[in-house]
Amino acid sequence: MIENGDIEVVVFDVLGTLVDEPSGLRAAIREAVPSSEATVDALLAAWQQHIEREQEGIARGGRPYASTDVLDCEAARVVADLAGVTDVATLARLSTAGRRLSPWGDSVAGLERLAAHYPLIGLSNASRTTLLHLNARAGLRWHQALSSETVQAYKPAPEVYGLAVETAGCAPERMLMVAAHAWDLRGAQAIGMRTAFVERPVGDPPTSSDTFDGQFGSLDDLVFALTPSTPR
Numbered sequence: 001m002i003e004n005g006d007i008e009v010v011v012f013d014v015l016g017t018l019v020d021e022p023s024g025l026r027a028a029i030r031e032a033v034p035s036s037e038a039t040v041d042a043l044l045a046a047w048q049q050h051i052e053r054e055q056e057g058i059a060r061g062g063r064p065y066a067s068t069d070v071l072d073c074e075a076a077r078v079v080a081d082l083a084g085v086t087d088v089a090t091l092a093r094l095s096t097a098g099r100r101l102s103p104w105g106d107s108v109a110g111l112e113r114l115a116a117h118y119p120l121i122g123l124s125n126a127s128r129t130t131l132l133h134l135n136a137r138a139g140l141r142w143h144q145a146l147s148s149e150t151v152q153a154y155k156p157a158p159e160v161y162g163l164a165v166e167t168a169g170c171a172p173e174r175m176l177m178v179a180a181h182a183w184d185l186r187g188a189q190a191i192g193m194r195t196a197f198v199e200r201p202v203g204d205p206p207t208s209s210d211t212f213d214g215q216f217g218s219l220d221d222l223v224f225a226l227t228p229s230t231p232r
Helices: 021-032 037-060 068-083 088-095 107-115 128-138 158-168 182-190 219-226
Strands: 009-012 120-124 144-147 175-179 194-198 214-216
Touching: 009 158, 021 037, 021 068, 021 088, 037 068, 068 088, 068 128, 107 120, 107 219, 120 128, 120 158, 128 144, 144 158, 158 175, 158 182, 175 182, 182 194, 194 219, 214 219
Parallel strands: 009 120, 009 175, 120 144, 175 194, 194 214
Antiparallel strands: none
């Protein structure tokens, strides 16, 4: 269980946890390729499969590190080739779709409330440039936003979580990693961080073997658990 006195720093995943990544990518694809929802969904799946495959290849050492700026450009080209899009401006806008994702309804207010009580770190696989624009557009409130690009790796590589621990300057067991992805929390847990799962429609739910410190139906529920004196 999470006791608010046990935690010094709260660390948040961004993509999927605080912003709706699939809907944002779907909207960008729909703008670039006006077509049926079935076609847009198929193109979104191709985009996501490319990103997942390439990040796994990097993790295995089969490809040198490439930032999400590079991988998103590749994914946009995959979508454009499948859809027959050749316009340069359309392709360029599609490749930066990751900078224009919208926050979930409770993300902005939840971060604002927590920021009054804890130092907040955003820890994302998004590149530094993408993270800058994404945070500004979505209105996310951080004390520091960290990109895995800094350590040339992707979560759940331990060095990414180590970056947050080094930045915070406190013991990992005094830090709480918050994510909508069980795989992300397992990575944080492996280096000793505390963990909290927040349910999102696009997340990766825990399995029966996961033992996270907390599971919450919304970010509001987590905020209340960490700041019980704060009104909902």
